[in-house]
Amino acid sequence: MRRFEYHEPGTLAEASDLLTGLGEGTFLLAGGTDLLVEIRERLRRVHHLVNIKRITDLDAVTLDGEGLRFGALVTAGTLERHPEVARLYPNLWAGLRSLGSIQVRNRATVVGNICRASPSADTIPPLVADGAEIETWAPNGGRRIALADFFTGPGRSVLAPGEIATGIRVPPPATGSGRAYIKHGRRRAMELATVGVAVSLETADGRCTAARIALGAVGPTVLRAPGAEAILTGSRLEAGIVAAAAEQAMLECTPISNVRSSANYRRDMVGVLTRRAVTLALEAAA
Amino acid sequence: MKTLVTLTVNGEERSLAVEGYRSLLDTLREEAGLTGTKKGCDVGDCGACTVIVDGEPVNACLMLAVEAAGRDVRTVEGMQAGPDALHPLQEAFMEHGASQCGFCTPGILLMAQSLLERNPDPSDEEIRFGLSGNICRCTGYTKIFDAIRTAARRMAAPPADASGLEAAE
Ligand code: FES
Ligand code: FES
Numbered sequence: 001m002r003r004f005e006y007h008e009p010g011t012l013a014e015a016s017d018l019l020t021g022l023g024e025g026t027f028l029l030a031g032g033t034d035l036l037v038e039i040r041e042r043l044r045r046v047h048h049l050v051n052i053k054r055i056t057d058l059d060a061v062t063l064d065g066e067g068l069r070f071g072a073l074v075t076a077g078t079l080e081r082h083p084e085v086a087r088l089y090p091n092l093w094a095g096l097r098s099l100g101s102i103q104v105r106n107r108a109t110v111v112g113n114i115c116r117a118s119p120s121a122d123t124i125p126p127l128v129a130d131g132a133e134i135e136t137w138a139p140n141g142g143r144r145i146a147l148a149d150f151f152t153g154p155g156r157s158v159l160a161p162g163e164i165a166t167g168i169r170v171p172p173p174a175t176g177s178g179r180a181y182i183k184h185g186r187r188r189a190m191e192l193a194t195v196g197v198a199v200s201l202e203t204a205d206g207r208c209t210a211a212r213i214a215l216g217a218v219g220p221t222v223l224r225a226p227g228a229e230a231i232l233t234g235s236r237l238e239a240g241i242v243a244a245a246a247e248q249a250m251l252e253c254t255p256i257s258n259v260r261s262s263a264n265y266r267r268d269m270v271g272v273l274t275r276r277a278v279t280l281a282l283e284a285a286a
Numbered sequence: 287m288k289t290l291v292t293l294t295v296n297g298e299e300r301s302l303a304v305e306g307y308r309s310l311l312d313t314l315r316e317e318a319g320l321t322g323t324k325k326g327c328d329v330g331d332c333g334a335c336t337v338i339v340d341g342e343p344v345n346a347c348l349m350l351a352v353e354a355a356g357r358d359v360r361t362v363e364g365m366q367a368g369p370d371a372l373h374p375l376q377e378a379f380m381e382h383g384a385s386q387c388g389f390c391t392p393g394i395l396l397m398a399q400s401l402l403e404r405n406p407d408p409s410d411e412e413i414r415f416g417l418s419g420n421i422c423r424c425t426g427y428t429k430i431f432d433a434i435r436t437a438a439r440r441m442a443a444p445p446a447d448a449s450g451l452e453a454a455e
Contacts, residue, residue, distance in 0.1 A: 006289075006306025006352060033348050036309070037329045049306070053353065077342065101419020102397070104330055106342040107349060189418030190331065 002039055007050045012137045012164055015050050020162040022048045028164065029053075030072060031108040033100065034116050058166060063088070067172040070110065072165055076123070077105040088173050090284065091126035091181040091198055098122050098183050101190055111165050114147070117157050120217035124151075125198035126181040128214035128222055132170040138163040148214075151221035176209075177202045178285030180277045183216075184269050186260070193217045194261045197249075197273035201232070201281045208232050213245075213274060218253035218266050225249040228274065237282055246275040291355045295320065296364030304351040311335045311346035313354075314361060322362040322392045326421070333420030336393035337361050343400045345419075362392035365399065375399055375437040384433035386424035394420050398434045406442055408434075 007022075009015040019026055025047035029035055038044040052058065058071040063084050070079060079085050080096040099105055099113065099122045113123045114134065128148050136142045139162060147168070150157050159165065173179070181198040185191035196216030202209045211232035213225040228248040235241040255266035288303040295318055302317045311328070314320045314337070326334035328347045335346040338360040365373040375395050378384070385391040394417060401408055401416035408416065413431050422430060 003305070003307050006350070008352075029350075032350070032353075033330055033345075036348050036350070040329055051350075051353065100330070101333065101345075102416065103333060103336055103343050103345045103419045104348070106339075106344045189415075 002042065002046070004039070004046045005048045007048060008054050009050060009052070010054055012052075012055060012166070013139070015052050015055065016137070016139055016162040016164055018048070018050045019164075022050075026050060028115075030112040031075060033104050033108040034112070052164070065172060066169075068170040069167060071167045072111040073109055074111070075106055076100075076108045076110055076113065077102065079110060080105060089126070089130065089170065089179065091129065091179040091200065092123065092170070094181045094183070095122040095124075095126045095196075095198075098185075098188075098191070098193075111168060114150070114168070115157060115159070115165050117151050117153075117155050117221070119154055119219055119221055120193045120196065121222070122181075122183060122193060122196060122216070124222045125196050125214035125216040126179065126200075127168065127170060128224065129181075129198035129200040129212045130170050130179060131200075131212065132168055134165055135167045135169065136163050137166050142166065144169070148224055153220045174202050176204050176285055178281040178283065180280035180284065182273045182277050182280070184273060192260065195255075195266050195269040195273060197270065197277045199274065199277040199281045201237075201278070201285055203237075203282070203285045206236055208235055208237050211245075211278075213249060213277075215249065215253050215270055215274075217260075218255040218270055220254070223253060225252040225274070227252055232278065237278070242275055242278045245278065246271045249274040289352055291352055293354045293356065294358045296360055302351065306350065306352055308351045309347050310337070310339075310349040310351045310354050310359070313351035314346060314359075317351075320361050320363050324389050324392055326389065331421070332390070333393045333397065333417075334390055336396050336420065338396055338400060343397055360396070362395055365395060373399070374440050375402075375434070378433040378437040378440070379430070382429045382433040382436065384425060384429040390420060390422040390424075394422065394430060398437070402434075402438055402441060407438060410435075 029049045029051040039046050059073040061070045076096045076099050086093045110123050113121050132147045133144045179200040183193045183196045198214040200212045211229045213228050215223045228245040231245040250267050250271045253270045255263040257263045292301045304313050314323050324334035326332035330345045330348045336343050337346045340357050
């Protein structure tokens with residue numbers, strides 16, 4: 001492996017100082033399942049690694065009336081094995097379960113998967129559709145940012161220099177709500193998403209009162225589909241409405257062609273998967 | 287700069303001097319002399335480097351050795367109960383021809399052991415899911431699945447007498 005200096009700060013303040021003080025080529029290490037690969041494949045020039053695993057209080061998972069909260073060091077495997085996460089957030093669970101392999105998930109952190117800001121990250125669409133927020137620490141005070149507003153491009157986010165993501169908050173599932181995430185890839189295991197679609201619905205008296213659709217791997221970041229959401233909201237989610245929303249989602253995505261798929265195929269799959277995910281979310285809401 | 291890292295490897299406390307950028311995989315193989323753990327891809331794709339850290343299977347190529355300080359690491363060398371006693375999974379792999387070139391075998395054995403610890407009677411689908419992070423280029427997997435089913439049956443059978451064990455086959 002290419003050489004780098006390794007640092008193990010004990011507090012967020014120390015980690016933040018290292019990040020800003022050591023200059024270019026300084027990166028945070030949480031799970032490391034992407035970063036160490038990028039170093040080895042020489043995709044990223046790293047001079048300093050700042051491992052945050054010795055910092056306390058970043059590994060908690062809480063699930064209560066406030067919803068789900070997990071810290072920056074919580075691995076995908078830990079959340080995947082949490083029985084209540086699987087029951088209450090089957091969309092997030094599906095995303096977790098299709099991330100890498102069991103071995104990778106035992107190291108990879110969910111917050112790391114998010115901060116890596118890949119448009120095809122499996123954990124992002126379900127969290128965006130559920131209205132999750134990311135919490136940060138910064139020398140002048142942290143903030144809470146809606147995950148939908150966190151990404152600015154592939155690999156880029158609104159995090160300021162020295163600002164550190166410390167955890168994720170997901171609202172509690174409302175009564176009459178349902179959620180689903182469907183990932184489409186060429187194979188079932190060890191695969192990056194060709195397209196991923198997450199839909200979270202809230203319903204009352206047979207009507208959709210709120211809808212959020214998040215599309216993965218069809219744009220520079222995970223995208224919302226506000227036009228499609230507007231078609232669903234207020235409707236009784238009849239087949240014709242769902243089909244119209246799926247068509248609209250196809251117009252709202254901006255896929256590219258790459259080694260995994262052509263843009264046209266991705267757009268078509270957005271239509272198919274949006275329809276299926278709405279149907280699954282609706283079944284779960286019933 | 288080297289750091290002295292103290293960890294438990296297969297029940298034995300070891301102190302190893304490592305550079306901060308060395309992987310646990312390279313350290314196990316080159317500093318600890320435990321070459322049972324294999325390096326297939328070095329980027330987390332193949333599972334040949336699987337080891338068990340604090341009870342959870344991980345890719346040793348994706349973990350820095352310094353991160354293993356104070357942790358409990360199990361490798362394939364620790365599977366046997368003694369020099370002449372193979373683990374039931376190892377026995378079954380030999381009987382079924384579940385290992386050909388053998389490069390994937392240490393990782394798959396540990397992954398199978400970890401699966402059976404959690405789930406002593408896995409379905410075929412659960413075995414496949416459990417091994418989805420391990421690549422075998424030789425066997426076509428069928429014999430590996432057969433061996434795991436056989437070992438699971440034997441490990442579940444009461445350890446009474448040898449004839450009972452045969453009857454459970
Ligand atoms: S060598 Fe670690 S997964 Fe291939
Ligand atoms: S036996 Fe050769 S790779 Fe599995």
